[in-house]
Amino acid sequence: DAKTTQPNSMExxxxxxVHLPCNHSTISGTDYIHWxxxxxxxxxxxxxxxxTSNVNNRMASLAIAEDRKSxxxxxxRATLRDAAVYYCxxxxxxxxxxxxxxxxxxxxxxx
Amino acid sequence: xxxxSQHPSRVICKSGTSVKIECRSLDFQAxxxxxxRQFPKQSLMLMATSNEGSKATYEQGVEKDKFLINxxxxxxxxxxxxxxxxxxxxxxxxxxxASTGMGLNTEAFFGQGTRLTVV
Numbered sequence: 001d002a003k004t005t006q007p008n009s010m011e012x013x014x015x016x017x018v019h020l021p022c023n024h025s026t027i028s029g030t031d032y033i034h035w036x037x038x039x040x041x042x043x044x045x046x047x048x049x050x051x052t053s054n055v056n057n058r059m060a061s062l063a064i065a066e067d068r069k070s071x072x073x074x075x076x077r078a079t080l081r082d083a084a085v086y087y088c089x090x091x092x093x094x095x096x097x098x099x100x101x102x103x104x105x106x107x108x109x110x111x
Numbered sequence: 112x113x114x115x116s117q118h119p120s121r122v123i124c125k126s127g128t129s130v131k132i133e134c135r136s137l138d139f140q141a142x143x144x145x146x147x148r149q150f151p152k153q154s155l156m157l158m159a160t161s162n163e164g165s166k167a168t169y170e171q172g173v174e175k176d177k178f179l180i181n182x183x184x185x186x187x188x189x190x191x192x193x194x195x196x197x198x199x200x201x202x203x204x205x206x207x208x209a210s211t212g213m214g215l216n217t218e219a220f221f222g223q224g225t226r227l228t229v230v
Binding site (some may be wrong): 032034036041042043044045049063087090098100101102103104 | 156166204
């Protein structure tokens with residue numbers, strides 16, 4: 001599987017935007033970029049995914065670099081409930097749809 | 112969104128006993144379910160892929176005789192930790208994907224997790 005690299009942790013103030021980076025320099029043309037987050041003591045939840053174009057949904061935005069070797073998850077206004085570990089995952093063709101989790105980024109949100 | 116229910120959410124058992132964890136897809140059919148294990152401060156590690164009506168596929172290093180997986184229907188998969196020991200204490204999480212629309216761009220749905228403590 002193609003590997004992703006994320007910072008171990010980030011901090012944000014409440015009500016401020018947060019940009020969570022992810023490097024995936026070995027991404028292949030058919031890899032989708034998925035983001036999941038895991039709140040404390042819970043299972044992961046889907047945030048957003050994309051292939052080439054930037055994507056927006058009610059939770060976040062995903063900005064994908066033109067060469068697709070990096071992407072950024074954008075939370076427009078962080079709240080205390082957004083404190084979680086955010087995982088950037090590539091889904092490669094032929095892997096029976098399984099998700100392989102890296103170490104993710106632990107986001108702390110403070111007042 | 113689709114819901115995956117996992118039960119129990121928390122269980123304490125004695126060393127040497129077996130524990131069964133259930134994972135149900137409540138509003139969709141799941142041909143494939145996945146079981147993960149997560150130790151404190153660590154990421155999720157895939158244990159096995161559970162396919163309805165066939166044997167599960169285990170990841171390297173996971174003992175299939177210790178972690179028994181049964182996927183008897185399109186909405187239920189179970190993980191049984193047999194002869195549990197304290198080192199099996201962990202957070203177990205299941206995941207399911209819908210049987211239709213199983214392309215690479217579809218999201219996965221996760222259960223809320225089961226915290227197993229073996230004493």
